Amino acid sequence: MFQIGKTIVSEEILENDFVCNLNACKGACCVGGEYGAPLDESETEILVEIYTKVKPFLRPEGIKAIEEQGAFVKGEDGEWETPLVDNSECAYVVFSSDRIAKCGLEEAYLAGATKWKKPVSCHLYPVRTREYSEFTAVNYHKWEICDPACALGKELKVPIYTFVKEALIRKFGKKWYAELEEVAKGNPKS
Known part of the structure; x- marks a missing residue:
């Protein structure tokens, strides 16, 4: 976990890959x-x-x-x-x-x-957020129906945070996302 502003972010969104595969999951x-x-x-x-x-x-x-x-x-x-x-x-x-x-x-x-x-x-999916009084939690929601999306993401080498970039910017703003990208640069998986 790491903090950006008033969010606590799970490293799983940096470490896991994901690209929706609608042909597989429908x-x-x-x-x-x-x-x-x-x-x-x-x-x-x-x-x-x-x-x-x-x-x-x-x-x-x-x-x-x-x-x-x-x-x-x-x-x-x-x-x-x-x-x-x-x-x-x-x-x-x-x-x-x-x-x-x-x-x-x-x-x-x-x-x-x-x-x-x-x-x-x-x-945002597969990212889920939860509001708490002092911060917002930003987590990866794992669901077996999304296994094909994880496989496609891995094949294409697209981390979750990249896949949902537009939605993360919509939710938290460009500055927040730029900080997330900086954290990702220091993550060995990214």
Whole structure:
């Protein structure tokens, strides 16, 4: 672990490689698990504001779940998250013709319908953050469904922190990321 500003960062994001391999996993992270995607409180307002613009990009099942549960829900842990369809996939998931799960929010963004890409937690994955009173923890979340992403990352020699660079800058800023790169230079794996 090391500190950058008010963050405590796991060295695992420097030492492990990762590149999403959607052809192998089919976007399983958006479908598997018991909870929706974690949301910052400010993101809950965004989801409500952009829903009408995003709705045309969503599946009927997702629309039904959102309209019944709301654009966001409070999880069992008391934190905000995206609603689920039948306690399974995220309500914002859409599927490509080859059954790869994709983010309907991101599809709307890419089509120019919104200016918001997707929840930062999704953008950061496999990095997870947790807010504490004095600092933010920045950790690597290991999940066996991402084994193909780890293998591809290793093959391409792309460390996690490089793979999620845009998301880390979005969350913490360019200066923070530049400091992370300096730490990585001193890490023998990087």
